[in-house]
Amino acid sequence: MNKLxxxxxxxxxxxxxxxxxxxxxxxxVFVKECVQxxxxxxxxxxxxxxxxxxxxxxxxxxxxxxxxxxxxxxxxSWRYFDSRQYTRKTKHLAQFLIEYAKDSGxxxxxx
Ligand code: HEC
Numbered sequence: 001m002n003k004l005x006x007x008x009x010x011x012x013x014x015x016x017x018x019x020x021x022x023x024x025x026x027x028x029v030f031v032k033e034c035v036q037x038x039x040x041x042x043x044x045x046x047x048x049x050x051x052x053x054x055x056x057x058x059x060x061x062x063x064x065x066x067x068x069x070x071x072x073x074x075x076x077s078w079r080y081f082d083s084r085q086y087t088r089k090t091k092h093l094a095q096f097l098i099e100y101a102k103d104s105g106x107x108x109x110x111x
Contacts, residue, residue, distance in 0.1 A: 029093045030096055
């Protein structure tokens with residue numbers, strides 16, 4: 001299910017073209033950094049609304065980072081959430097998450 005979702009996303013993103021390059025980049029970040037712990041794929045992302053993802057990803061993803069840094073169960077992610085690599089790419093990640101949020105309709109839009 002998860003793999004299928006990622007394939008579908010890749011196809012959709014490639015079809016829509018370069019205007020959605022940021023979402024594609026965000027997807028790569030998600031696959032690389034998040035799937036190891038959150039393997040729900042689409043259902044994980046669709047578990048939140050656009051507004052909720054936005055709130056978490058505000059201020060260079062401060063909310064999301066804090067949530068993990070305060071949770072011992074997420075210890076393996078601490079190095080990542082504490083790094084510049086994370087803050088540099090939160091914009092792409094946010095676009096990807098918002099694109100597939102619960103109330104987005106799941107249709108890659110031309111924006
Ligand atoms: C090392 C494992 C790990 C990694 C990597 C990780 N997380 Fe998490 N994440 C957790 C844990 C543990 C929690 C706390 C919730 C729980 O206990 O299930 C959590 C919670 C969350 C929550 C809140 C869940 C909720 O129901 O409100 C979100 C959203 C989230 N993570 C997104 C991400 C994103 C996006 C990434 C990649 C940038 C990521 N996580 C990377 C372990 C991880």
